Amino acid sequence: MNGRIVATVYRKELLELVRDRRTVISMVVVPIVAMPLLFSVMNWFMSSSEKKADEESTTVAVSGPLTMPGLEAALQSAGFQLKTTSDLRAAVSGKTAAAALEEVRSPGGDSQLRIYDDATRPASEKAAGKLHEAFEHLKDRQVRAALSSQGIPEKVLEPFGVEDVDVAPQGTKGKKFLGGMLGYMVILLMFTGCMYPAVDMTAGEKERRTLEILLASPAGRDEIVLGKILAASTAAFTTATLNIFSIAISFQSGFLGKNLRELMAGTRIDGSAIALLLVAVLPTAITAAAVMITISSFAKSFKEGQSYLSPLIMLVVFPAVIGMMPGMEASPRLALLPVFNVSQLIKSIFAGDYTAAAFLVSFASNFVYAAVAFAIAVRIFQREDVLFRT
Amino acid sequence: MIEVEQLTKTFHDKKRGEIHALDHASFAVNPHEIFGVLGPNGAGKTTLLRLLATVLKPTAGTATLNGHDIVREPAAVRASLGFLSGDMGLYGRLTAREILAFFGRLGGLDGAALENRIRDIIARLDISSYADTRVDKLSTGMRQRVAIARTIVHDPPVLILDEPSYGLDVPSARLIENFVLEARRQGKCIVLSTHVMEEAEYLCDRIAVIHEGRVRITGTMDDLRAATGKTRLREIFLDLLGIAQQSQEARV
Numbered sequence: 318m319n320g321r322i323v324a325t326v327y328r329k330e331l332l333e334l335v336r337d338r339r340t341v342i343s344m345v346v347v348p349i350v351a352m353p354l355l356f357s358v359m360n361w362f363m364s365s366s367e368k369k370a371d372e373e374s375t376t377v378a379v380s381g382p383l384t385m386p387g388l389e390a391a392l393q394s395a396g397f398q399l400k401t402t403s404d405l406r407a408a409v410s411g412k413t414a415a416a417a418l419e420e421v422r423s424p425g426g427d428s429q430l431r432i433y434d435d436a437t438r439p440a441s442e443k444a445a446g447k448l449h450e451a452f453e454h455l456k457d458r459q460v461r462a463a464l465s466s467q468g469i470p471e472k473v474l475e476p477f478g479v480e481d482v483d484v485a486p487q488g489t490k491g492k493k494f495l496g497g498m499l500g501y502m503v504i505l506l507m508f509t510g511c512m513y514p515a516v517d518m519t520a521g522e523k524e525r526r527t528l529e530i531l532l533a534s535p536a537g538r539d540e541i542v543l544g545k546i547l548a549a550s551t552a553a554f555t556t557a558t559l560n561i562f563s564i565a566i567s568f569q570s571g572f573l574g575k576n577l578r579e580l581m582a583g584t585r586i587d588g589s590a591i592a593l594l595l596v597a598v599l600p601t602a603i604t605a606a607a608v609m610i611t612i613s614s615f616a617k618s619f620k621e622g623q624s625y626l627s628p629l630i631m632l633v634v635f636p637a638v639i640g641m642m643p644g645m646e647a648s649p650r651l652a653l654l655p656v657f658n659v660s661q662l663i664k665s666i667f668a669g670d671y672t673a674a675a676f677l678v679s680f681a682s683n684f685v686y687a688a689v690a691f692a693i694a695v696r697i698f699q700r701e702d703v704l705f706r707t
Numbered sequence: 708m709i710e711v712e713q714l715t716k717t718f719h720d721k722k723r724g725e726i727h728a729l730d731h732a733s734f735a736v737n738p739h740e741i742f743g744v745l746g747p748n749g750a751g752k753t754t755l756l757r758l759l760a761t762v763l764k765p766t767a768g769t770a771t772l773n774g775h776d777i778v779r780e781p782a783a784v785r786a787s788l789g790f791l792s793g794d795m796g797l798y799g800r801l802t803a804r805e806i807l808a809f810f811g812r813l814g815g816l817d818g819a820a821l822e823n824r825i826r827d828i829i830a831r832l833d834i835s836s837y838a839d840t841r842v843d844k845l846s847t848g849m850r851q852r853v854a855i856a857r858t859i860v861h862d863p864p865v866l867i868l869d870e871p872s873y874g875l876d877v878p879s880a881r882l883i884e885n886f887v888l889e890a891r892r893q894g895k896c897i898v899l900s901t902h903v904m905e906e907a908e909y910l911c912d913r914i915a916v917i918h919e920g921r922v923r924i925t926g927t928m929d930d931l932r933a934a935t936g937k938t939r940l941r942e943i944f945l946d947l948l949g950i951a952q953q954s955q956e957a958r959v
Contacts, residue, residue, distance in 0.1 A: 329809045333800045333801065527798055530790060533761070534810060535861070537781075701763055705757075
C-alpha cells in the first residue's frame with residue numbers, strides 16, 4: 318500500500334466534503350448548534366411549565382363552606398384560593414380548578430378529606446402535593462395541641478432521629494447525568510455527522526459516475542478505501558470534537574439556564590476531561606466510518622445509501638441510551654461492547670471515576686473493531702457485484 | 708502495445724443465470740493505432756474496456772497493456788492507461804486544476820513536474836480561463852476538455868475511450884475527434900468504443916464488431932468491406948449483426 322496515494326485520496330475526499338453544503342451542515346453546524354439549542358429549548362420548556370404550574374396550582378374547588386376546624390385557614394395560609402362549585406370532578410377535568418377538595422364523613426363519624434386531581438396535568442399534580450403538605454402541617458399542629466393538652470411531651474412523636482448521609486463526592490450526581498447524556502449525544506451526532514460523507518464518497522461517487530474513473534486510476538482499491546475511511550473518520554471525529562466543545566462551552570458559560578444548572582451543580586468540564594474524551598471517541602469514529610463506507614458501498618445512489626444507513630443510526634441509539642441510564646455501570650464484559658463501552662467511558666470521564674484499565678480495554682477493543690471494519694470495507698470494495706451493481 | 712488473449716468475463720445473475728458478457732475475445736492493438744470497438748447495447752464493449760482497465764477481473768484469458776498483465780500487474784496496467792468515458796467522470800465540486808493535480812499525483816507526478824505538466828495541459832487544451840472554476844459550473848464543452856486533460860495528465864501510452872462523444876453536440880464531438888487523432892500522432896495506442904458509425908469510420912485504423920460477447924470480425928475498413936460486400940460502416944455493422952442473428956436462429 319502506497320501512503321502517498323492514500324494521502325492524495327484522503328485530501329481529495331476532504332476537499333470534496335468541505336465543499337458539500339449537506340456535509341458541512343451535518344458535520345459542523347449541527348454539532349455546534351444542536352446542544353445549545355436543545356439546552357435552551359429544554360430550559361425554556363422547564364421554566365415556562367414550572368411557572369404555569371405555579372400560577373395554576375393555587376385554585377382549589379370545594380362544594381361548599383369547609384366545616385373542619387382550622388382547615389380553611391390552613392389552606393388560605395398555604396396560598397390557595399377556594400372556588401365553590403357543585404361538580405368537583407368537572408371543575409378539575411374542565412381545568413377551572415387545579416384540584417378539588419371534598420370533606421367526607423366516614424360511617425364512624427371520622428373526618429376524611431378527599432382530593433380530586435388530574436395526574437396528567439403538572440399544575441393539578443402540584444396542587445395536590447401542596448394540599449397534602451398543608452394537611453400535614455394542620456395535622457401536625459392538631460396532634461401537638463392534643464398532646465400538649467394531655468401533658469404528653471411532643472418528643473413521643475419522634476422517639477429517635479434519622480439522618481441520611483450521601484457519600485458521593487460533591488457534584489458526582491450531576492456529572493453522572495451529564496456524562497451519560499453527553500456520551501449519548503456525542504455518539505449519536507458523530508454517527509449522523511459521518512453518514513453524509515460516507516454516502517457521498519461511495520454511493521454518491523457511483524451516482525456521479527466518478528467511481529469508475531477512480532478505479533481505473535493507478536490507485537489501488539485498498540488505497541482508495543483507506544483514503545475514504547480516513548476522510549469519513551475525520552468527518553466523524555470533527556463532528557464529535559465540535560460537539561464536545563459546544564457542550565463544554567454551553568456548560569461553562571451558564572447557557573444552561575437555572576433548572577439545568579442546578580442539576581449540574583459542582584460539574585466542571587476541564588481540559589483534561591475534554592482531551593480524554595477525544596481519545597476515547599477516536600477509535601469509534603474510525604469504526605463508524607469503516608462500517609458506513611462498507612454499507613453505503615452497496616447503494617447505487619445517494620438516496621439509497623441514506624436509506625441503508627438510517628437503521629444503523631437507530632441501532633446505535635440503543636446501546637448509547639442503555640449507557641446513559643443512571644444505574645448502568647461498566648463491567649469487563651460490557652467494556653467490549655461497541656458503542657456502549659465508549660458511552661460508559663464518557664460517562665465515567667465526566668464523573669471522574671474512570672480507571673486506566675477500563676479506558677484501555679474500551680480503547681483497545683474499539684481499535685480492534687475499527688481494524689475489523691476496515692478489513693471488511695477493503696474486501697467489499699474488491700467485489701465487482703457491489704461496485705457495479707445495476 | 709495491447710495483446711488480448713481469449714479474454715472472457717462471465718457474470719452470475721440470480722434471475723438470468725450465467726451471462727457471458729465477453730466470450731474468448733482476442734486481438735492486438737499497436738502504438739500509433741486507433742482500434743474501434745463497435746457493438747449494439749449490451750454487446751460487451753464496456754465489459755471489454757473495464758477488463759482492460761483492470762476495473763473488472765477476467766473469468767478466463769488475459770491481456771497485456773504496455774507489457775503488463777492485467778491479472779498479475781493491475782497497478783502497472785492502470786499507470787499505463789488513461790480512461791475516458793462519455794460520462795466524463797469529473798468531480799463537480801473540484802476545479803479543473805484540482806482534478807488534474809489529483810489524477811497527476813495518483814499517476815506518480817509531484818512537485819515541479821506535476822505543476823509543469825498541469826500548466827502545459829491547461830495551455831494546450833485552452834482551459835486556462837476556467838481552470839480554477841468548479842467543474843459543476845462549467846458547460847458540457849468545457850467539461851469535455853477538462854475530462855480529456857484528466858485522461859492524459861500522467862501521459863499514459865494507452866488510451867481507453869468508452870463512448871467519449873456520447874451525448875455531445877457537433878463542436879464538442881469534434882474536440883474529441885481532434886484529441887484522438889492528436890493522441891495517435893503522438894504514438895498512443897487507442898481503444899475507442901463508439902455507437903457513432905461516422906466517427907468510427909473517420910477515426911479508426913481497425914475495427915472490431917462485438918455482438919453477444921463475441922468478437923465477430925476484426926480488420927480495417929477494407930477488410931470489413933471485403934467480408935460483407937458492403938461499402939458503408941453502418942451497412943457493414945447491420946449486416947454483421949444480421950449474420951449473427953441468422954446464425955443464432957440456425958442454432959435454435
